[in-house]
Amino acid sequence: MKDLRPLLEQARQDHLYRRPLVLDSPQQPEVMVDGRPMLSFCSNDYLGLAADPRVGEAFKQGIDRWGSGSGAAHLVTGHSRAHAQLEQELAEFTGRERALLFSSGYMANLAAITTLLGRGDSIVEDRLNHASLVDGARLSDARLLRYAHGDVKAAARQLQKATGEKLLAVDGVFSMDGDLADLPTLTELCRQQDAWLMVDDAHGLGVLGANGGGSLQHWHLDARQVPVLMGTLGKAFGTAGAFVAGSQELIETLIQKARTWIFTTALPAAVAEATRASLQILKEENWRRERLGELVEKFREGAMGLGFELPPSPTPIQPLIAGSAETALAWSSQLAEQGILVTAIRPPTVPRGSARLRITFSASHTDEQLQRLLVGLERLRS
Incomplete structure (x- = not known):
């Protein structure tokens, strides 16, 4: 050894x-x-929602109703009414057809990238992207093309080199620097190259936008322009877990193919209940x-x-x-x-x-x- x-x-x-x-x-x-x-x-x-008494009370009530654990993966018996309601509310909040819950942002990013891409495809990423986006690219077997941080001209050149199915993945707010990706320009580049645009908005949701809608709301972008959105629940939401939001077809494809969703025990339903409470506070306050x-x-x-x-x-x-x-x-x-x-x-x-x-x-x-x-x-x- x-x-x-x-x-x-x-x-x-x-x-x-x-x-x-x-x-x-x-x-x-x-x-x-x-x-x-x-x-x-x-x-x-x-x-400041991680210790908010209203969120804690929703958590307690969730435990009283659902118990402390989900007991199984979503496709077995782990998917409760609380999970389903939260997914619907997150979809409405982000302006998308559907949302799908994950145990963490890391698992959500791995799921989206490895489901959408494979050998022969290409993924373009900012060099300061979160590690989970980089690891998702590596696990997908797609060709990884990276560009200097925030350099949209370099991003355009990398997209032009891309072959097969193309996806550009980027942090909405970069986790270590706090700056914002130039999403309007990246949106236009992806439109020109017929590429998916995926935004990891872990540090934007709840913080940016008129009602906390995040980086996309800040830049006035919609689901058509940014078809894949990942958000985490352990930051501004003050609970735990993550989600991917997008079209009906995207979410159904993840349900059928995403290994980090299929083979993972669901978050406790009580966490979903707590997050439903924090989502309301996030929107209203x-x-x-x-x-x-x-x-x-x-x-x-x-x-x-x-x-x-x-x-x-x-x-x-x-x-x-x-x-x-x-x-x-x-x-x-x-x-x-x-x-x-x-x-x-x-x-x-x-x-x-x-x-x-x-x-x-x-x-x-x-x-x-x-x-x-x-x-x-x-x-x-x-």
């Missing part, structure tokens, strides 16, 4: 070793980490998105006033680029000493030389908590 110890030791030497934090509290701005109170700025709970906008604007003004250079991001994802993994870890450690939790993001999650602090905001953060973060960042500069 291979000796794994040298690999682990090398990760330590390269400042790339990781360990999970242990929380002793719900997901909210003030958390307990390993028994220590910390102010968190690294969660994806953008709207626009103040949450407005609050995020205020926090981002105040943070960017304050951080740039301290001399930090910020990439262009209008979203709750605000990266501070450190460069080396060692520097990112040092920054994270210095903030932790002040009781502020911002984890260091290092390769391979981001490209080598771009390790960073990935600061994220929740609608639940207060102005006082934001000011505390800025004071902590100012001390990094001294």
Whole structure:
């Protein structure tokens, strides 16, 4: 057997070793980490719904009615009325004919790509796409053609090289940089080349758009222009799982062919009930998105006033680029000493030389908590 110890030791030497934090509290701005109170700025709970009592109450009622587990895959006995209702509500929310639930965004992306493409086909992707989109391409056996981040001219050239069935897959909001894909231009490129356009809107849904409809609503794009939409439920929605939304034919094809759906136990029905509650809150309480906008604007003004250079991001994802993994870890450690939790993001999650602090905001953060973060960042500069 291979000796794994040298690999682990090398990760330590390269400042790339990781360990999970242990929380002793719900997901909210003030958390307990390993028994220590910390102010968190690294969660994806953008709207502050992960610990919302209304969502929790729907979860409890779901357990009372449906139990704690689904017991089987959707095609066996795992598909409850709660799942069916949530899928219908997600389809209506996204303006599509149907939606299909998955256990995670990773599984949803693998399902869509490997179902639509195979050997002899081509997939075009932004180089900063989420790992699940890249892995889906590899598992599909399709030819993977990547382009420099945000370079739509390079995307056009790659599409022109593509053969067989063509699909362009892209993050609506890039998870580590917080910037938006130029979806209107990519939509037109795909129309010209008769290619599918698939958008992973994990970090856009709930955050962007008039009622939280995400990147597509932000850009005023419809289901015809973007036929494949993936959204996750563990971020702005505050629960767990994911979905793919699209045409009747797309969803039926996934039901028949998608291995990561067919061979996976369904999410607990109680999660579906909780998500139905969070979806209603997400649509109705626009103040949450407005609050995020205020926090981002105040943070960017304050951080740039301290001399930090910020990439262009209008979203709750605000990266501070450190460069080396060692520097990112040092920054994270210095903030932790002040009781502020911002984890260091290092390769391979981001490209080598771009390790960073990935600061994220929740609608639940207060102005006082934001000011505390800025004071902590100012001390990094001294």
